[in-house]
Every structure is written in C-alpha cells, then in structure tokens.
Amino acid sequence: MSAGHTAVTTPPAPEAVVEPVISCETPQDECGVRDVLDRLGDKWSVYVVVELASGVLRFKELQRRIHGDISQRMLTLTVRRLERDGLVKRTVYPTIPPQVEYELTEMGHSLTHLVKALADWSIDHRPAIAAARESYDAVQG
Numbered sequence: 001m002s003a004g005h006t007a008v009t010t011p012p013a014p015e016a017v018v019e020p021v022i023s024c025e026t027p028q029d030e031c032g033v034r035d036v037l038d039r040l041g042d043k044w045s046v047y048v049v050v051e052l053a054s055g056v057l058r059f060k061e062l063q064r065r066i067h068g069d070i071s072q073r074m075l076t077l078t079v080r081r082l083e084r085d086g087l088v089k090r091t092v093y094p095t096i097p098p099q100v101e102y103e104l105t106e107m108g109h110s111l112t113h114l115v116k117a118l119a120d121w122s123i124d125h126r127p128a129i130a131a132a133r134e135s136y137d138a139v140q141g
Contacts, residue, residue: 039081039082039085039087040111042078043068044066044068044070044074044075044078045078045081045082046115047066047067047068047070048062048066048075048078048079048082048088048102049082049087049104049108049111049112049115050112050115051065051066052088052102052103052104052108053104053109053112053115055103056101056102056103057101057102057103058099058100058101058102059075059079059100059102062075062079062102063075079102082108086105086107086108087104087105087107087108087111088102088103088104088105088108089102089103089104089105090102091103
C-alpha cells in the first residue's frame with residue numbers, strides 16, 4: 001500500500017441467523033415435542049421401530065433382533081406404548097399358546113425416515129463429535 005492511503009476494511013459478515021426448527025410461544029406450550037421425545041427418547045423404542053421397519057415380527061423374534069438385553073417385560077411395555085401411540089399394530093392369533101405379531105403402522109413407517117436421517121447425521125458427525133469430546137475432556141482435565 002502506498003503512503004498516504006489508508007486501508008479500508010470491511011467488517012466481517014454477520015453470522016447467518018438460523019431460524020429454529022421448532023419454537024414454542026411459552027414454556028407451557030410444548031409444541032408436541034415432549035410427547036415425541038418421551039416416546040422416542042427411551043432406551044428401546046427406536047430399536048423396536050428399526051427392527052419392525054423390515055416387516056412383521058413375532059414377539060420372541062423381535063426380542064432376539066434387538067441389540068442389548070431387553071427383558072420380556074421391558075419389550076412388552078415398549079411395544080404397548082408404541083401401540084398406544086399408533087406406531088405399532090399388534091395382532092394376536094387364537095392359538096395355544098397365543099401367537100402375537102407386531103408391525104409398524106403407516107405412521108410408524110413414516111417415522112423410520114426420520115430415524116434414518118438421525119442415524120445418517122450421527123454417522124456423518126461421529127468424527128467431529130469424538131474430536132469435540134476429546135477437546136472438552138482435555139480442558140476439563
């Protein structure tokens with residue numbers, strides 16, 4: 001730059017403002033999020049939805065497919081909650097012992113696209129999350 005000229009700097013561009021995906025008007029207005037998170041935030045519901053995405057399963061078959069040691073009682077409670085929410089259909093056949101099958105409803109199937117998107121996001125960001133944890137832990141000492 002030659003003498004007598006002053007540098008003109010432009011201020012940095014403001015960071016882009018991202019509109020919230022969901023915004024509640026008041027703390028009492030839950031926007032329906034709490035119900036969804038209560039259901040899908042538990043330990044087993046997403047596993048059940050993922051396994052039923054492939055089709056109809058009998059109870060024991062569903063229990064075997066779920067990763068982890070889900071008890072019979074916990075699986076029963078989980079599928080009942082999902083059934084109550086309209087995500088799973090339960091069919092009981094009058095045999096001895098009764099044969100019970102579970103399948104996703106149309107609404108349950110629509111949820112699988114969101115679960116897949118969440119899983120994809122998790123895979124895409126796994127290295128960045130691991131790095132952030134490592135950095136945080138190093139600072140926390």
